[in-house]
Structure formats: C-alpha cells, structure tokens
Amino acid sequence: MTAFRTLDQADVKGKRVLVRVDLNVPMENGRVTDATRIERVLPTIREIADKGGKVILLAHFGRPKGRDLKESLKPVAEAVSKHLGKTIAFADDCIGEGAAQAVDALKDGDVLLLENTRFHAGEEKNDPAFVQELAKLGDLYVNDAFSAAHRAHASTEGLARVLPAYAGRTMQQELDALTKGLEAPKRPVVAIVGGAKVSTKIDLLENLVTKVDALVIGGGMANTFVHATGLGIGKSLAEKDLAATAMRIIEKARASNCAIILPVDGVCAYEFKAGAVNHTYGIDAIPEDQMILDVGSQSVERISAAINDAATLVWNGPLGAFEIAPFDQGTVAAARHAAQRTREGKLVSVAGGGDTVAALNHAGVADDFSYVSTAGGAFLEWLEGKSLPGVEALRA
Ligand code: AMP
Numbered sequence: 001m002t003a004f005r006t007l008d009q010a011d012v013k014g015k016r017v018l019v020r021v022d023l024n025v026p027m028e029n030g031r032v033t034d035a036t037r038i039e040r041v042l043p044t045i046r047e048i049a050d051k052g053g054k055v056i057l058l059a060h061f062g063r064p065k066g067r068d069l070k071e072s073l074k075p076v077a078e079a080v081s082k083h084l085g086k087t088i089a090f091a092d093d094c095i096g097e098g099a100a101q102a103v104d105a106l107k108d109g110d111v112l113l114l115e116n117t118r119f120h121a122g123e124e125k126n127d128p129a130f131v132q133e134l135a136k137l138g139d140l141y142v143n144d145a146f147s148a149a150h151r152a153h154a155s156t157e158g159l160a161r162v163l164p165a166y167a168g169r170t171m172q173q174e175l176d177a178l179t180k181g182l183e184a185p186k187r188p189v190v191a192i193v194g195g196a197k198v199s200t201k202i203d204l205l206e207n208l209v210t211k212v213d214a215l216v217i218g219g220g221m222a223n224t225f226v227h228a229t230g231l232g233i234g235k236s237l238a239e240k241d242l243a244a245t246a247m248r249i250i251e252k253a254r255a256s257n258c259a260i261i262l263p264v265d266g267v268c269a270y271e272f273k274a275g276a277v278n279h280t281y282g283i284d285a286i287p288e289d290q291m292i293l294d295v296g297s298q299s300v301e302r303i304s305a306a307i308n309d310a311a312t313l314v315w316n317g318p319l320g321a322f323e324i325a326p327f328d329q330g331t332v333a334a335a336r337h338a339a340q341r342t343r344e345g346k347l348v349s350v351a352g353g354g355d356t357v358a359a360l361n362h363a364g365v366a367d368d369f370s371y372v373s374t375a376g377g378a379f380l381e382w383l384e385g386k387s388l389p390g391v392e393a394l395r396a
Contacts, residue, residue: 003395003396004167004171004172004175004391004394004395004396005165005166005167005394005395005396006166006167006169006172007044007047007048007142007166007167007168007169007172009166010140010142010164010166012048012051012052012053012140013051013052013053013108014052014053014054014108015053015054015138015139015140016053016054016056016103016106016137016138016139016140017048017053017054017055017056017138017139017140017141017142018056018058018134018135018137018138018140018141018142018159018163019041019044019045019048019055019056019057019058019141019142019143019144019168020058020059020141020142020143020144020145020148020155020156020159020390021041021044021045021057021058021059021144021145021168022037022040022041022059022144022145022146022147022148022375023037023038023041023057023059023061023073023076023080023113024037024059024060024061024062024147024148025037025038025076025079027075027076030075031075032075032076032079035079035083036374037147037374038076038079038080038083039083040170040374041144041145041168041170042083042084043169043170044142044144044168044169044170045057045084045111046084047169048142049109049110049111050109052108052109053108053109053140054103054106054107054108054109054110054112055110055111055112056103056106056112056114056137056138057080057088057111057112057113057114058094058114058117058134058155058159059073059076059113059114059116059117059145059155060116060117060118060123060148060153060155061073061076061116061118062116062118063118064116064118064119066119066121067119068119071116071118071119072092072115072116073090073113073114073115073116074090074092074115076113077089077090077113080111080113084111086111088110088111088112088113089102089105089106089110089111089112089113090102090112090113090114090115091103091112091113091114091115092115093114093115093119094114094115094116094117094119094120094134095120095130095133095134095136095137096133099114099137100136100137102114103137103138114137117134117153117154117155122154123153123154123155124151124153124154125154126152126153126154126157126158127154127158128158130154130158131154131158131159131161131162132162134154134155134158134159135159135162135163138159138163139163139164140163140164140165140166141159141160141163141164141165141166142165142166142167142168143156143160143165143166143167143168143171143390143393143394144167144168144169144170144171145171145390146170146171146174146175146373146375146378146390146391147374147375147376147377147378147379148378148390149171149375149378149388149389149390149391150377150378150381150382150386150388150389150390151389151390152389152390156389156390157389157390157393160390160393160394161393165393165394166394167394171391171394173371174371174373174375175391177350177370177371177373178350178373178382180312180348180350180370180371181312181314181348181350181371182211182212182314182350182382182383185311185312185348186311186312186348187213187311187312188213188214188309188310188311188312189211189212189213189214189310189311189312189313189314190212190213190214190215190216190306190307190309190310190312190313190314191208191212191214191215191216191313191314191315191316192216192218192303192313192314192315192316192317192319192334193205193208193215193216193217193218193219193221193315193316193317194217194218194219194221194222194316194317194318194319194320194331195219195220195221195316195317195318195354195355196219196220196221196237197220197221197224197237197239198221198224198225198239198242198245198246199239199242201221201316201317201380202242202245202249203384203385203386204316204380204383204384205217205249206249206252207383207384207385208258208314208383209249209252209253209256209258209260210252210256210258211385212258212314213257213258213259213310214258214259214260214261214306214309214310215253215258215259215260215261216261216303216306217260217261217262217263218263218295218299218303218317218318218319218320218330218331219317219318219319219320220236220237220238220321221317222262222263222292222295223236223237223238223292224238224239224240224242224243224246225246225249225250225260225262226262226263226283227240227243227246228242228243228244228246228247228250229250229262231283231284231286232286232288233286233292234268234286234287234288234289234290234291234292235288235289235290235291236266236286236291236292237291261302261303261306262283263283263292263295263296263299264282264283264296264298264299264302265280265281265282265283265295265296265297265298265299266280266281266283266286266292266293266294266295266296266299267279267280267292267293267294267295267296267320267326267327267329267330268280268281268286268287268290268291268292268293269290269291269293269327270289270290270291271291272291272293272321272324273324274324274325275324275325275326276293276324278293278326278327280296280297281296293320293321293324293327294319294320294321294326294327294328294329294330294331295319295320295330296330299319299330300329300330300333300334303319303334303337304333304334304337307334307337307338307341307347308341310347311346311347311348312347312348312349312350313338313341313347313348313349313350313351314350314351314383315335315338315349315350315351315352315356316351316352316353316354316356316379316380316383317353317354317355317356318331318355318356318359319331319334322355322358322359322362328359328362328363331359331362331363332362332363335359335360335363335365336363336364336365338365338369339363339365339368339369340368342368342369342370343368347370348370349369349370349371350369350370350371350372350373351369351371351372351373352371352372352373352374352375352376352379353373353376353379353380353383354376354380356372357372357373357374360372
C-alpha cells in the first residue's frame, strides 16, 4: 500500500548499504540510558545483514559545532553491538580515508557505524560535496530515521538524491501508520490535541481542522480557547494574547465541518503541585483564584463518546498536567478508553510527539495503540501538513 520504495525492492546482497538511523539516544556518563531508538533500528540492520548486505550505519548525535569527541558515537556503537548480539565495527570519521578503509574491510553481513555526521558542517548544509564524499562509501541508501526526516541534511535527504534510495522497515512502519492516521484514514477521524500552549501548535491546529471530523482540545491550551469564548479561567495557564488566533481556528473548523470539542468542566486547584487540594467545576464557573489542571469527568465522558464515534484517532499532547497526580486522571481515562476501542478492533489509533509518549506510557497503554511515534519534531511537522524532505526523497 505504501507509495515509497522499501527494502522489498532493494537487492542488497554483496552491496555496501548506507543506512541512516536515529541513534541520538539519551546518555549519562558515557552509558546509554534508554535504548528505545536502538531497538527500533535493529530489524532493518538484521534484515540487510541476513540478506548478505554490508551495513554501514550513518547517524548524528547531539548538536556539535565541528568535531567534538564529547559527542562521539563510539559508546553508542558498543550499545548497538550489545543489542544486536554481534560486534559491530566503528570508524572515527564518516568520510575520508579511515571511513573508506573500514568499509573495504567489511564482509557480507557485517555492520559498521561511522562517526557522527554532524562533525562536518556539510551535513546540516546538505552540501553536495559532502554528499558525494558519503556516497562514495555506498552502493545503496536506506533511510530508517523518520525522526530526522523533517531535516533536509546530507545524510537524510542529499544521499537519497544520488544513490538508489529505500525506506527501512521502521521508516516504512511509520509511514504506513501516518497514512492510515491522516492521509487516507478510515472516517470519521477524531484528533485529540493537548499540551501546554497554543503558540507551539497553531499550524498543527489549523491543518487538523481541515482534515478531521472532530477536534478535541484539552490541556493548558484549551484554557486559551475557553477564554476566547468569553469565559473566566481564573489563574489557569493561558495565552490571552492568542484569543483572536483561537477564534480564527474555531471559525476555520466551522467552515471545514470539523466539530470542536472543548472541556465542559475542569479540575481546579490553588497551586500547580502534586496532591494539591482540588475540586471540579463547570467550565462556566471556574473560580477566580484557582487554576484548571485537568479536564473534568464530564469532559472525559464527552471525549470518550467522540472516540466511540471515530474509526480513526490521532493524538498529540496530554489533556492535563499529567506529571502531577491527581491531574493525570483525564489523560489516563481517555487514553485507556482509546486503547480499549483499539483492542476491540474498532479504532485505528495513532499517537506521538513529545510528552504524548510519556503520557501513554504513564497510562500503561502505549502498546495498545495502533501506532505510537517516538519522532518528536518530524511527527509534529507531519501533523502540521508539511512535507518532510527525507520522506519525499523516498517516494516511488
Ligand atoms: P506539550 O509539550 O505542549 O505537549 O505540553 C505538555 C505539558 O503541558 C505537560 O508538561 C503538562 O503538564 C502541561 N499541561 C497540560 N495541561 C495543563 C494545564 N491545564 N495547566 C498547566 N499545564 C498543563
């Protein structure tokens, strides 16, 4: 179903395959503290190696300005070896003589990780000369790093223009999920957008109202909308200067036949603190000296009903301050409801972006969603309707 070239079309046997992966893993004292990203790229590495390809991994790490060994991928190579179950080689530069020798030394099925691509300014500039240096090292190019696909860098976009290019399995899975979520979804589609601020999600909201049948707005950003409709929100987090923007989004939704579902009640407290004394009030009766920290139970019922009406759900952002109990309850209840509908085969649920993964993990349901994207910026840009250069370059 995918409109992208995938590993199914690639003949990798005996070939040098440059594979762009996301190994920008969290590290402390030279040790990887969360191996999720490593786990995600193993299927593609294994498949190419099993088919007799020479796997040459390309990745960035951190934001170095030039060569800076504090941001070396060497410790990550050790972690990849451990998770892969076989030793991989490492070259201390991604271009030049050393890299070429390391590639020449590879036998079919071997794996090599090249040093941080961002040690060279040509990476982020997508400099054609740097692209050519990288391209010399491979016969084919596979991109398995959706999370870096919103950047037109040498290793994410440039290479796809000069070598035969394919999506890796993780990239393919992500693209299939995103297509089912918004590009060719089963209708009706409902989107849930929460999180702290409207200002970071204006493009996203404007795009979604033209594509989905109903948009649930929760979290701190809902306060700005509630304020814009003329109601008091007490001391709640809000961007009152964005009231006109909120009204414009509501108008655009109306013109696009998208229902906007705002909270009808809010769980309020005097302070932003775990365990703070709290009460639930109707949205037209928020006390002046309190702040809304979560959606109330009637809002949750309304959101659950919207989920029941939907065939597809796209979710970004928590419905309340989910890190501090008990203000996690709205997010947890809605997430569990969506998970149950998904398990029953009644809902395709796609979630992602920043805190959303943490919120779904907190609710214990991340594995029950149809797809949870760990790609922060790339997932958000896709929700904004922007084309991602790294993805565009893989179109069949
Ligand atoms: P974002 O990164 O935009 O998805 O925002 C996530 C953050 O929004 C989380 O840290 C939540 O604690 C915060 N948040 C959600 N709802 C509220 C609220 N009603 N008041 C204050 N912060 C909130």
